[in-house]
Amino acid sequence: MANITIDRTCCKGCNICLTACPKKIFVKSRARNDYGTAMPGLNKQENCVICGMCERLCPDGAINVEGE
Ligand code: SF4
Numbered sequence: 771m772a773n774i775t776i777d778r779t780c781c782k783g784c785n786i787c788l789t790a791c792p793k794k795i796f797v798k799s800r801a802r803n804d805y806g807t808a809m810p811g812l813n814k815q816e817n818c819v820i821c822g823m824c825e826r827l828c829p830d831g832a833i834n835v836e837g838e
């Protein structure tokens with residue numbers, strides 16, 4: 771299973787990852803990044819296919835996906 775992390779010191783809450791992920795794993799949440807803006811949460815990480823789109827499209831390099 772994939773291990774997805776979002777670096778709250780880099781994420782600026784742009785929500786690009788919400789549309790980038792084909793599995794809709796990134797969702798709106800009440801969590802705050804270090805800028806005080808809402809940052810995405812993760813839903814059903816087990817559905818991740820480790821395509822890497824989120825890592826590539828996050829403009830701030832905040833996402834890391836590790837897995838088999
Ligand atoms: S695309 Fe990157 S910077 Fe934008 S909300 Fe997602 S993790 Fe944060």
Ligand code: SF4
Pocket residue numbers: 772774790791792793794795817818819820821822823824825835
């Ligand atoms: S690697 Fe692909 S499936 Fe997994 S969270 Fe990122 S965009 Fe979604």
